[in-house]
Amino acid sequence: MAEQRYDPSRIEPRWQQVWAAERTWEVPNDPGGDRRAKSYVLEMLPYPSGEPHIGHLKTYAVGDAIAHFHRRTGHRVLHPMGYDAFGLPAENHAIKTGEHPRASTASSIKSFQRQFRSWGISIDWSREFGTHEPRYYRWTQWIFLALFEAGLAYRKEAAVKWCPNDATVLANEQVIDGHCERCGAEVEVRQLEQWFFRITDYADRLLDDLGGIDWPEHVKTMQRNWIGRSEGAEVVFRCQELGIDYPVFTTRPDTLFGATFFVLAPEHPDALRLARGTEHEEAVRDYVNRAAGESSEERGALERPKTGVAVGRTVTNPVNGEQLPVFVADYVLMEYGTGAIMAVPAHDERDFAFAQAHGLPVRRVVAGPEGSTSPDDLPYAGDGAMVDSHPHSELQGLHSRDALARIVGWLDAEGKGHASVSYRLRDWLVSRQRYWGCPIPIVYCARCGTVPVPTDQLPVELPDIADYAPRGRSPLDAAEDWVATTCPNCGGPARRETDTMDTFVDSSWYFLRYCDASNDQAAWDPTVLAEWMPVDQYIGGVEHAILHLMYARFFCKALADLGHLGFQEPFQALFTQGMVTKDGAKMSKSKGNVVSPAAIVKRYGADTARAYILFVGPPDQDADWSDEGVEGVYRFLGRLWRLSAEAADLAGSPPDASAPVLDAPAGAEGDDLELLRKAHWAIEKVTGDIRGRFAFNTAIAAIMELTNECSRLRERVDPQTLRAALATANSLLFSFAPHAAADGYERLTGRRVWEEPWPEAEPALLERPTFELVCQINGKVRDRVQAAADASEEELKELCRNAPNVQAHLDGHEIVKEVVVPRRLVNFVVR
RNA sequence: GCGGCGGUGCUGGAACUGGUCUACAGGAUGGUCUCAAACACCAUUGUCCGAAAGGACGUGUGGGUUCGAAUCCCACCCGCCGCACCA
The missing domain is CATH 3.90.740.10 (Valyl/Leucyl/Isoleucyl-tRNA synthetase, editing domain)
Structure with missing residues (x-):
């Protein structure tokens, strides 16, 4: 007898080890003889700060479900991961504690990696990088220079937001209602020389090309408003x-x-x-x-x-x-x-x-x-x-x-x-008077003026400094050894640009780098890019509807114009998931209503956490976290797992490798047929719900229905039938709760569910010989009777007329109209 | 003010193109198991009337179209999100 207790803390690490050891989710760039269509599934680049929050869990639960579905429906799937690792929180932490942002970022990334792995998401880890690594930002600088050469990056004096208390320039995103996000001081405006990207040149194309991409209408509307033509x-x-x-x-x-x-x-x-x-x-x-x-x-x-x-x-x-x-x-x-x-x-x-x-x-x-x-x-x-x-x-x-x-x-x-x-859109101000960002690869020479750093001298590495405190100029100003350099042009003394780039620059091209992440000769090989781009399904929060998504689109168009890319739009389809709230409010430390994914995973396992967050409601809508709801999903996973383990024991050794696992034992009838029909109904339902509408909540509900039916009929059907039905349930569940499903499926069939193609419903099992005919009088339901699926309209009317409760209502009335909806209902209009 | 989304049992939600309102889950109540509890399992659960059969009502409000409306149309109320002196 196998162990009959559902224990995610044993099941989950076991499967994670298999996937890591076998590098199951890695995908090569050269397809070789692989003829399958490519699919690039991508979640928005996470900013590693502390630990992942519940919103990350939702993003990856959605993305992973899609990635698995694409794999099992005949695609080579690229599903990579990385970190948006430059940015203010790490720098602010450094100002407070003196810990170098590189160190705090490294530990945040470690914690993200650990948790992402504990969630069992199917990532090709071989392509991982952080945007703060020189091997990445070398190419961010290269792109900056390409834009500079093309006249798309330029410098001019501009009014910027200035916090008098912190003595620093702020990014627009850091100004909330006219006040500094960090200290609350009222923000002032100062005139400074700044670098800009000429995004306004692309306003019309950014607007027009929205027509060709499969994005939620409200996101397109927001971009149109933002461009404001x-x-x-x-x-x-x-x-x-x-x-x-x-x-x-x-x-x-x-x-x-x-x-x-x-x-x-x-x-x-x-x-x-x-x-x-x-x-x-x-x-x-x-x-x-x-x-x-x-x-x-x-x-x-x-x-x-x-x-x-x-x-x-x-x-x-x-x-x-x-x-x-x-x-x-x-x-x-x-x-x-x-x-x-x-x-x-x-x-x-x-x-x-x-x-x-x-x-x-x-x-x-x-x-x-x-x-x-x-x-x-x-x-x-x-x-x-x-x-x-x-x-x-x-x-x-x-x-x-x-x-x-x-x-x-x-x-x-x-x-x-x-x-x-006229446009509302302005050019993109990319200078930041900050330390923890990508250095702008420009030097200023008294003789030659503004000189780009030659690309063979990249990266311009970010130097270590001791004092991050902002003084109104970039902290890099104080790094004298670094600032003082020689002019690449004339060899005379020159000074480096000390501003760094807006972190949105880093995240405007990372999806390109994933395609060719280990290339140390170029940012990418265009033929490799052609292999994967554009992203087939992009997933993320709606908070990036304008900035990130607009900038990334701009980058692709500009780089395409410069001959580096062969496409205009980076994200063919976009899915924006809703927020996860608690007690109806946004989670925040100050409110004390934060649900930690780590705690949920520890207590119930990743499968429960992932399946629950998809089950609460439609993923594009906000969802309120409920501890009782999590329990319910945990019970469901446990029930399915136990049923699977029992049924596996009962059915004996798994069928040999060549036998079709999900097929019904031939000639099934009665309860056996009933259960098989339910299984195939579930295949049809889950397939339709995932494809096209991302209705994971109803897909999971259908698997629950199938599981309930297995439980109800388990002692009345052939063990082989039960095995086929439960194997189907596990197979469908794999996208949402991969560890439990892989485990249950292996027990039942001896096989690896991720290597199995997506199940297909047998049309014959979707048909039922009879249906429940709804009998209405004047549009009100008066009775229900069993009718043959192929009954004629006349026969249906006859059945309806003879239904006991219909007779009672017809008594003394005259039928003036008869409406028949085949395979559904008959309605008599009486007077 | 403008734009978008939404309003369905006690709760989260289902109902895809007008055709059985409330799937699935939570919660609650009762039961089985147990010395007891937890777990698990079974049953009931929109409201009202009725012993039951059955009936009336019911998807924010009011009207309309239709044999039939949560779904379509008109008017309005409420909530959330985005934009907001953009000439």
Whole structure:
């Protein structure tokens, strides 16, 4: 008698050792004679900090289920792992404790490795790397230089977020509601020289190519919003007194005739210049200074009154020569368009509010829906017939959309404007005044200027330093020996760039490196890349919907343009999993509601943890962790495992290697047939639920149903039937609870479940000779009777008419209509 | 305000293209086993009326389409997420 207690602490390590020793999940780059289609399954690169959390468990439970399914449905699957190992938490830890980020990162990675292995996920560990390793970031630097050579990486002065308390520059992601994420101090803005990537050159392609990829619609929508493309025109307003042209961007050139004033952002370089020498100079200076002291959050506050001051100058409206007074107002943003706007209060809510507050005229030039020209329904932002567009009377009555095209044509011909497209997307600022990141491979030479480090001198290694405390410049500034170098160009003295790269740069190409991870001659061999890319299924949290996913797409397009890649989109399909909460709230240390995967795995085993998290609900939705729910899944796994062990003993030695394991003993009938039908129903159900819709929760429920049926019928069926049914259950379960399933399957069949092809349902066993016919009167269920699957409509009506409870309801009524849905129901409409 | 997602038993959720509402699991109640408990196993479990047969009601609210609506249409309420002066 085999041991009959389900003990994950014995089962799980045993199978993990087999997979590690045999390198089961490794896949070579050269397929050789292997004709199977490739499949690249990838979860988003984890940031190793402390220990993996429950969100990681969910990501890998989903990804591993998909990877296993692809393998067993005839694919060569690449499923690699690595670490996004540069970043702030390790550096902050170093500032606090003095422990080198390399050391703390190494120990975090160790703990991640240990736990990932304890989860039994099917990873090709031979391709593992961390983005902080010189063998990786050497190629990050190489990509930076490739972009630099192509003019896609450039340096300019820019306003950056600055924390006065920590004396450091912050990444945008580290600013929360205008405050430093770490110390809570209010963030300031400073002008510094920064490196940028020219992602805006790719705005249209990033937008258009969303059409060809299989991503959740809401993620595409978020990217579209982020790019924020709008079509319109650039129109030039001239300040005659000073002889300066001010282009503005507008989406509504058709409303030009309604412009009654003109507004500059407080940060506009000419705000003060225009006011100089006027009686308004003092007021404008005050206003600009006040605006500078306010955070963007304060300025963006809802329902904020529209403030602003006149500068005492006018500009000329190019369509009618009118002189428009110029204001400075903080509702105009320097970051968008040209930092200046024409204000059309009749047709723009914000301009309207400003006009009201400052007693400025409102002139309607587009009629409302019913041809309304009354001032009562202003502001009106919609389209309509043109009115009052003097002196261009030919526009009168034209639809505003048509007028728009005419006006833009006219402006163009007159040299006063042209059609234009504006984006919300800005270039990607990649400099970070931080230590623990990838060094930017640039040196500054007094004679030669900005010089790229030659690629054969890469990597520019990150030096060890003693003091990580931020002082407003990169900590690397203090590493004199490292900073001082020679110019690769002229050999004269030069200084290294001391900023490091945004860690999003590291993670924008890691999926490429996995394909050719051990290549020390190049970042990758393009033919190897062609073998695996693009990623067939990408899995991760929706929090990366914009930044990471946009940057990675940009990298691929840029690298493709430079001839390094043969494809445009890195992630063909994307799945975004929901958050795991506890008691309805996000898990956090401060709330004390953190569920540790390690503790769950220790107590119940990885199989229970993984299967539970997939069973709670649809994986794309948030799921609330329930300790009782985990118990339930643990009981289920135990029940299946025990049943399998018992049935294996009962059925005797496993069939020989050539016998088809899941086949029914020929001529099964009665309970045997019933159980086999259930097994094949489960195959069909689980296959459909995994393929196409990632409905792992219902897939697991189906396996539970099959298991319950095995349990119910176990003493009434042939042991061989029971074995076939339980082997099927284990085979289907393998994607979700691999150790228990491999164990149960081996006991039953003597085989390794992962080497078996995905089971296929036999059509004959999916058919049933009879079904339960639902009998309705006026759409209400009145009875149910057994009917033959091939019964004719007439026979079904007859059966329904004769059903006892139907008879009672028909009594004294006349049937006026009969509805028959084959293999389902009959509905009599009676009067 | 705009965009997206969602609202079904006591709880998590199922019901895929209009056709048996509540699969599967949790919880609860009762039982078997046990000296006892845990485990395990079995049974019951939407609400109301009824001894039962059976009936009425029931998927956020109100209306509509249909033989038939959780599902489609209209209006509204609530919750979550994202964006939010983007000209």
